Amino acid sequence: MKAVVILALASFSSLALAEQASAGTQPQSPAVEQYTYGMKLDVAHVVSTTDVSNQCGIVPAQMTYENSQGQRHTVEYQVWGNGCSGG
Template identity: 85%
Template sequence: MKALVVLALAGFSSLALAEQADAAAQPQSPAVEQYTYGMKLDIAHVVSTTDVSNVCGVVPAQMTYEDSQGQRHTLEYQVMGSGCTGG
């Protein structure tokens, strides 16, 4: 009986370790930083930006980028959408 309990516990612990390994292997999404005027930025490569081509007015946008050390950052800032048409 004790051997059965030990085998069951070993099975559950290996499943828990596998779940932890899967979680560690998945890339973590960077925390969103709020841009402030004059903020020093180290942008080596822009990964993605929010599409504001169909938005009219000032809206929040995000940019995900990699710095010179290869770390990913997400920055939120205000931008004027380019979807306004004069009429």
């Protein structure tokens, strides 16, 4: 009987540890901040940018970056897409 109780407790504790570990490893999405002219950005490393190669005209784009303290930020701005063909 003791072996069954110990086995049950061990399985519950391992499930709890697995759930806690997976919850801590998922990166949180940073809040999107609207860029305004003159805004000071502390960009140490660009993580990703929106692909605008197939878009034409002024379109919204986002840049996710890490600042000098390692915190992630996302800023949204307007950019002219590269997908416009001359003609």
